[in-house]
Each structure stands twice: as C-alpha cells, then as structure tokens.
Amino acid sequence: MKIAVLSGKGGTGKTLVAVNLAAVAKNSVYADCDVEEPNGYLFFQPTEVTTQQVTVSIPSIDYNLCSGCRKCVDFCRFNALAYIAQKPAFFADLCHSCGGCTLLCPNHAISEKQNAVGKVIIGNSQNVTTITGIMDTGRASGVSVIRQVLRCLNQKNKPGIIGIIDCPPGSACIVMESIREADYCVLVAEPTIFGLHNLQMVIELVQLFNKPFGVVLNKCTADANPSAEYCHEKNMTILASIPFDKKLGQLVSDGQIAVHCDPLWQKLFISLLDKINKEAGYEAATDNQR
Amino acid sequence: MNIAIPVDETKTNVCASLGRAPYFMIINANTGEKTIIDNPAPAASGGAGIKAAQSVIDQNVKAILTPRCGMNAAEAFKAAGIALYQTVSESIDQSLAAFNKGDLVELQNIHPGFHGQGGK
Numbered sequence: 001m002k003i004a005v006l007s008g009k010g011g012t013g014k015t016l017v018a019v020n021l022a023a024v025a026k027n028s029v030y031a032d033c034d035v036e037e038p039n040g041y042l043f044f045q046p047t048e049v050t051t052q053q054v055t056v057s058i059p060s061i062d063y064n065l066c067s068g069c070r071k072c073v074d075f076c077r078f079n080a081l082a083y084i085a086q087k088p089a090f091f092a093d094l095c096h097s098c099g100g101c102t103l104l105c106p107n108h109a110i111s112e113k114q115n116a117v118g119k120v121i122i123g124n125s126q127n128v129t130t131i132t133g134i135m136d137t138g139r140a141s142g143v144s145v146i147r148q149v150l151r152c153l154n155q156k157n158k159p160g161i162i163g164i165i166d167c168p169p170g171s172a173c174i175v176m177e178s179i180r181e182a183d184y185c186v187l188v189a190e191p192t193i194f195g196l197h198n199l200q201m202v203i204e205l206v207q208l209f210n211k212p213f214g215v216v217l218n219k220c221t222a223d224a225n226p227s228a229e230y231c232h233e234k235n236m237t238i239l240a241s242i243p244f245d246k247k248l249g250q251l252v253s254d255g256q257i258a259v260h261c262d263p264l265w266q267k268l269f270i271s272l273l274d275k276i277n278k279e280a281g282y283e284a285a286t287d288n289q290r
Numbered sequence: 291m292n293i294a295i296p297v298d299e300t301k302t303n304v305c306a307s308l309g310r311a312p313y314f315m316i317i318n319a320n321t322g323e324k325t326i327i328d329n330p331a332p333a334a335s336g337g338a339g340i341k342a343a344q345s346v347i348d349q350n351v352k353a354i355l356t357p358r359c360g361m362n363a364a365e366a367f368k369a370a371g372i373a374l375y376q377t378v379s380e381s382i383d384q385s386l387a388a389f390n391k392g393d394l395v396e397l398q399n400i401h402p403g404f405h406g407q408g409g410k
C-alpha cells in the first residue's frame with residue numbers, strides 16, 4: 001500500500017508527517033519525491049546506501065549532416081528546438097525526450113545521447129528503507145527523477161509494506177507524477193486562511209485523480225482553524241490534529257524522529273497510521289511493540 | 291532592418307511580457323512601416339518563450355524593444371544576433387523615438403522561465 005503525503009506549500013510539516021508515519025510502520029519504504037530539496041534522509045541517516053544515476057535521452061545534432069530543412073524544429077511541440085541562422089538550436093530544459101526529432105530527420109543528423117539529470121539514493125534505517133531522489137540544480141523539472149524513485153518504490157512494495165511518498169510541495173505536474181500510483185493521499189494543512197487556500201489547491205488535485213484522501217491538521221492552537229472548519233463543512237476526513245508544540249519543533253530542527261523520542265508522538269502517529277489503513281481499507285500494520 | 295516590440299490587446303501599448311504578448315509589432319526601420327503579427331506562443335504547450343522568439347526571428351528582426359525577456363528566448367535572440375533593448379515607457383511611439391535617439395540601454399531584465407513542465 002502506498003500513501004502519498006502532500007501539502008500546498010513547503011513548511012507545513014509534510015516531511016514531519018511522512019517521516020514519522022514511515023517510522024511507526026512495522027516495515028516501510030520512505031520515498032522522497034521532493035527532488036528539489038529532499039530532506040527526509042536527514043532524519044533517517046540511512047546506511048548501506050547505493051546510488052543510481054538518472055539520465056534522459058536528448059538529441060545531439062551533427063551540423064555537418066544537417067541540411068537546415070527545419071523539419072525537426074516544426075515538429076517539436078515542446079519548442080525545444082528553434083530555427084536560428086538556418087540551423088536548429090537545441091534548448092535542453094524544454095526537451096521532453098520524445099525522440100521524435102531523431103526519427104524524422106531526413107538526413108540522420110540527429111542521434112540521441114544520455115544527459116544526467118539527477119540521482120536516486122537507496123539506503124536503510126532500522127525498519128525503514130529510504131529512497132531519495134535528487135535533481136541536479138538548474139533543471140527545469142524533476143519528473144524523470146521522481147519516476148525513478150517511484151520505480152524503486154514499486155520494486156520494494158510487497159504486501160505488508162507501507163510505502164510513504166513524500167511529495168514535492170504545491171500542485172504542479174511533478175506533484176501529479178508523485179501521487180499517480182498512490183492508494184491514499186494525506187494532505188497536511190496549516191490552521192490559517194493561507195493554509196486553507198493551499199489545502200484547497202491540493203484537494204482539487206487529489207480529486208482530479210480520484211484519490212481517497214484525508215487531512216492532517218498541523219500546528220493547531222486554541223484559535224480558530226479555517227482549515228478544520230472547511231473540512232467539517234465539506235464533510236472531509238480529518239485524520240489527525242497535531243498541536244503546535246515548541247518541543248516538537250525543536251525535535252524537527254534537531255533532525256530527530258519524533259516518534260522515537262516521545263511516546264506521546266508515537267501514540268499520535270500510530271493512531272494516524274491505523275486511521276489511514278482503515279480509511280484505505282487495509283489491515284493495520286503498525287508496530288505496537290515499540 | 292526590422293525592429294520588434296511585444297504589444298498588448300490594444301495594439302498601441304508595449305506588453306509587459308514578451309513570451310505571452312498577444313501580438314508583436316514589426317517596424318521597418320527604413321520605411322517606418324508597421325505591421326502587427328500574432329504571437330503563436332500563448333497557446334504553446336510548453337516553451338512559449340522559444341516559440342515567441344522563433345516567430346520574431348523569422349521576421350528578419352535586428353532589434354527588440356521590450357521591458358523583459360525570459361532566459362531561453364534571450365539565448366535564442368543572442369544566437370540569432372538580435373539585440374535586446376529595455377523599454378522605459380508603455381507607449382510604442384515613445385519607445386521607438388527613444389530607440390532612434392539612441393537612448394535605450396541593453397536589456398538587463400532577463401528572468402528564468404516559468405515553464406517547469408519539462409519532461410526531465
């Protein structure tokens with residue numbers, strides 16, 4: 001079973017929820033798809049790590065063979081090729097690696113070469129297998145790194161294993177990529193008007209993909225909580241309310257896994273995972289012995 | 291030589307965006323003749339900046355007057371030997387007059403693209 005954890009923007013506690021859910025599960029895989037700024041591994045400190053390079057195919061143009069016919073430029077619907085001074089010019093960050101230009105060039109002037117875009121690091125930390133996607137800086141999008149992370153997750157996904165997908169913040173196409181195969185989505189929201197606005201964007205996204213979902217309210221205080229009110233009004237599942245707590249904030253900034261430090265948080269996350277399992281229609285697989 | 295300016299719906303003002311401008315005005319610097327062409331880019335599925343740049347490059351342009359420009363498009367213009375000048379006014383006529391007097395400076399306002407949709 002795969003659970004995606006997402007939020008409308010960074011800093012809502014998305015990684016806190018994802019990391020601690022993975023930590024309380026008996027046997028889990030934590031897959032960090034926040035490839036621009038992966039930070040889950042900082043908590044898990046995985047060992048026995050192996051690294052895979054992620055590459056994509058991009059065209060390489062042999063200008064000695066190119067006749068300047070412009071066919072490739074007119075074909076590329078992603079506008080990764082421009083016709084400048086009678087020759088095609090290539091813009092790597094717009095290329096979707098469709099391979100079309102290579103196939104159609106009448107002079108066989110285009111071949112494909114591999115271009116590194118990032119890496120995936122796999123490691124272990126007690127009951128958790130960690131998979132971390134890291135996009136090389138300066139890349140326009142991390143989709144292919146995310147795909148590689150999810151491929152690794154699928155290889156490790158067996159019955160009884162809980163896969164936790166830590167999604168990138170926001171609601172852009174890389175988030176869609178991250179939740180595509182999730183069985184259940186956990187939406188982390190802050191208790192403010194802005195928090196609600198971000199929550200609504202993510203709700204729209206998961207509804208678009210018809211994913212079952214529930215909301216975790218983070219940083220809750222005694223004050224009014226627009227996100228909570230919205231969930232009640234729309235009859236949406238609130239999975240847990242995590243209180244605003246200075247000690248919890250300190251644990252996070254120290255890179256500690258809260259459920260390993262305090263039975264209070266352990267209890268909260270075990271019941272959160274139980275609730276997700278029930279909501280998603282699976283048997284509970286939490287590690288109650290710890 | 292030809293000069294290009296991104297223009298808005300009114301076709302009388304400089305458009306704040308180059309890639310997403312609805313039209314380009316192409317001015318023949320010798321005759322002063324002005325033509326309006328459609329920018330095909332607003333409907334582009336990605337790489338609007340390059341698509342817009344392509345339509346301008348195909349017009350035999352040597353200079354572009356614009357308030358800003360995306361990184362990819364700027365690179366394409368550079369490869370095509372087209373100079374970019376920073377407009378200081380919304381008015382097309384004032385911008386042209388300033389350009390003709392040599393008052394416009396080279397564009398500094400080059401921003402990273404807004405795409406983030408690449409298949410990488």
Ligand code: SF4
Binds near residue numbers: 065067072073110
């Ligand atoms: S299709 Fe081939 S020959 Fe034609 S412009 Fe492109 S690279 Fe050159």
Ligand code: SF4
Binds near residue numbers: 081101
């Ligand atoms: S591989 Fe596809 S997206 Fe990339 S330049 Fe060629 S046609 Fe365009």
